[in-house]
Amino acid sequence: MTAAELLRALRQAFGDLGTWWPAESPFEVAVGALLVQAVTWRQAAQAVKALAVRGLLQPHALAAARHEDVASAIRPALFHQQKARYLIRFAQFTERDLAGDLRSLCRYPLAEQESMLLALPGVGRETAAAIMVYALGEAAAVVDAYAMRILPRVGALAPRPPRSAAGAAMAGAIAGRPERARLLHAGIVELGRLHCRPEPLCASCPLEAFCPKLLGYPVDGRSDRPASDAGRAAAGREAGNARGGRLAAAQGGRREGSRPVGQGRGGGLGQPQRQGKRPGRGHRGA
Ligand code: SF4
Structure with a gap:
């Protein structure tokens, strides 16, 4: 075959x-891709929700947020100190290099998109590809x-x-x-x-x-x-x-194939929940 x-x-x-990876914006997809490394989607979804409640799911807000505030919000996704650093850096990249619109990465060829994402802390090949596919709608x-x-x-x-x-x-x-x-x-x-x-x-x-x-x-x-x-x-x-x-x-099962966050070039990704299947979350989430 x-x-x-x-x-x-x-x-x-x-x-x-x-609709396997529902989210309200491409940036939220990317945030979810970073948060889900080495944890379950339930944990990542809790962290995404906490960021949303604090108004931190916008690039400009997350880029300017205090590290301790972000780390506190995403505690359910574990490795929260490390992931907070990754998230803030990703938001700063989106805000400063892409004028706040992650989708503007699409004006670059696929290889260049990948290189730019891989240059960010916490983004490995799998995470970069997932962002390209689910946030940017690319054929990676x-x-x-x-x-x-x-x-x-x-x-x-x-x-x-x-x-x-x-x-x-x-x-x-x-x-x-x-x-x-x-x-x-x-x-x-x-x-x-x-x-x-x-x-x-x-x-x-x-x-x-x-x-x-x-x-x-x-x-x-x-x-x-x-x-x-x-x-x-x-x-x-x-x-x-x-x-x-x-x-x-x-829901709640540890994802197969995951790697500890920060090990090598980024962690692995698991399985998002299809829209309507995630208890208590509706459509929001990674
Ligand atoms: S479980 Fe795997 S090996 Fe077995 S039939 Fe399905 S795809 Fe093939």
Whole structure:
């Protein structure tokens, strides 16, 4: 299965995931992308809400905010001292270099957008790509831990591919289409979270009929063989539950593939909640 075939299968399996990362502004998306590093989306959403209550979800306000005020607001997202520094610096970049409008980054070529984002503290490749895809509407490939696990399993890449190969395969499937970039990333996360886990639940997987299941390579230090019969039965029950409200199941669960914030070039991203699925938050959030 190629990356393009995977994209088609994900569209069939999960439909339109276009509102998968709801937020009121591109800047709020970026704030959420920074806050969610190494924590759950529930924690990040609490921090985003706290910033909103304090009027700090605008670049000019956040850029001028006191460090201790921001750190206090985002305490639910952990690493709050470090993340406060990242957020204030990101806001200052938006305010000073982009005249307060994050979307004006779009006037630069994709590679330049990425370079500018990567130059900021706390922004790694995954965070930069997520900002480009979900805040700016660009056709970038978000290569996360889910993609690195799933692409080889479905046959789109050789085992243990370099990150660059995953990015190239995804970019080929995306083919410059922003909606494909969103669907590919969101679909891969959904698949990886619900079915193609480190211990894959192939029996319940919507791709089961098409996937070559190229397993046998340890993933995340665990077996990637299909689960036992008992595990499959449990998977079936879980999948049934998931279809009725699959994103709710993730609320509060530590995100897979996350890295401690600030480790290397930025942390990883998890799974935002689809609009209307987040309890108590409505549409606001990362
Ligand atoms: S869970 Fe199994 S069938 Fe589904 S994508 Fe992963 S390896 Fe393929």
